[in-house]
Amino acid sequence: MGAKDILRDLIGFNTEKDKENTKIINYIERLLINKGFETEYKSKCLIMKIKDKYNVGFLGHTDTVMPNNDWKTDPLKLKEDDGKLYGLGICDMKGGIAAILQAVLEIDWKNLDYGIKLYFTYDEEVNFSGIKEIIKKQEKFPDNMIIGEPSDNIVMNGSKGLLELKLNFKGISAHSSMPNKGNNAIEKCIEFLNEFKYFYIDIMKDKNNNFEIGYTTMNIGKIEGGKSINIVPNNCEVLIDFRIIKNEHINLILNKISELTEKYQGSYKIINNIKPFINQNEEIHPTNFITEASFIDAKNKYILGVGPINPHETNEYINIESLDNLVNQYKEIIYNLCN
Numbered sequence: 163m164g165a166k167d168i169l170r171d172l173i174g175f176n177t178e179k180d181k182e183n184t185k186i187i188n189y190i191e192r193l194l195i196n197k198g199f200e201t202e203y204k205s206k207c208l209i210m211k212i213k214d215k216y217n218v219g220f221l222g223h224t225d226t227v228m229p230n231n232d233w234k235t236d237p238l239k240l241k242e243d244d245g246k247l248y249g250l251g252i253c254d255m256k257g258g259i260a261a262i263l264q265a266v267l268e269i270d271w272k273n274l275d276y277g278i279k280l281y282f283t284y285d286e287e288v289n290f291s292g293i294k295e296i297i298k299k300q301e302k303f304p305d306n307m308i309i310g311e312p313s314d315n316i317v318m319n320g321s322k323g324l325l326e327l328k329l330n331f332k333g334i335s336a337h338s339s340m341p342n343k344g345n346n347a348i349e350k351c352i353e354f355l356n357e358f359k360y361f362y363i364d365i366m367k368d369k370n371n372n373f374e375i376g377y378t379t380m381n382i383g384k385i386e387g388g389k390s391i392n393i394v395p396n397n398c399e400v401l402i403d404f405r406i407i408k409n410e411h412i413n414l415i416l417n418k419i420s421e422l423t424e425k426y427q428g429s430y431k432i433i434n435n436i437k438p439f440i441n442q443n444e445e446i447h448p449t450n451f452i453t454e455a456s457f458i459d460a461k462n463k464y465i466l467g468v469g470p471i472n473p474h475e476t477n478e479y480i481n482i483e484s485l486d487n488l489v490n491q492y493k494e495i496i497y498n499l500c501n
Contacts, residue, residue: 165489169260170240173249177225180206180284186224190282197267206284207292213277218499219304220278221454222259223286226251232476246479254473257480258310265492276500279304286454293454305461306499311453314469315487320440320448321456322373323406325415326433328399331426335396344394348387351398354426355382361418370407372446379405405450406438439463466491
């Protein structure tokens with residue numbers, strides 16, 4: 163069995179919204195038990211180890227996004243064509259999991275002083291529920307953690323933070339012919355956003371050019387309010403996403419949000435508040451996207467996975483060469499940290 167064979171099996175499990183979570187977790191557990199690994203924790207997550215001392219751990223999430231209707235092949239069947247492998251979640255991140263499994267299966271653990279821990283999580287694509295469950299049980303992670311998200315075989319050692327907010331503005335309903343009797347919640351939202359935009363321009367000026375996009379980004383992802391064209395809306399909800407380059411930006415943004423929601427008679431709720439991280443004393447190669455590395459308390463955290471990077475895209479694929487190279491990269495890490 164090789165990495166491609168494991169990957170074929172992994173793609174065959176429908177883990178969109180964790181539908182076949184139990185099947186994929188049991189499959190992974192069986193492979194590793196046959197190699198001498200022990201199950202340390204199992205729910206919708208899986209934690210396994212070999213030996214009692216370890217300097218390194220690997221982590222991968224098993225869930226995928228939904229496929230759209232434009233796939234040219236069956237997204238749940240591995241397809242090989244011209245040096246490429248296609249399948250739902252193959253890039254994000256079943257390719258990484260296949261490489262992790264193949265690498266540890268090829269290692270002769272009897273000849274190494276240290277073992278490793280392996281973590282497999284769920285619900286990464288929406289709520290990060292799996293990694294949050296593991297953290298809640300007060301897991302002590304190894305000093306070095308490898309997260310197998312797609313990186314095109316480039317070792318990345320930092321990530322932007324994430325601040326996601328839900329804001330709500332209340333008004334008073336009235337007939338549109340008598341708007342003076344109402345209080346328009348959508349107008350409040352617009353006024354809030356216009357004023358906040360001026361503040362955000364100053365945040366953008368504070369840059370960290372180690373990132374591909376070297377400033378804290380803002381995206382107004384959704385605005386929803388009102389019931390009908392002839393009714394003054396009494397409610398408006400807006401979802402805003404910030405990708406953070408510096409910790410201090412989080413407090414600056416939240417303080418301004420608090421000030422302006424009070425001014426415009428609104429309220430807000432924090433959906434996610436994840437700090438950026440960069441490994442200390444290393445040449446910096448950070449990502450723009452968020453991974454479970456941001457939740458983990460470990461001395462060194464690295465993102466290393468297959469490529470090219472095309473997660474969530476129609477006809478998602480990786481290069482066979484990238485998968486084979488990743489297995490060798492993982493094995494080299496294990497030998498360097500476990501001898």
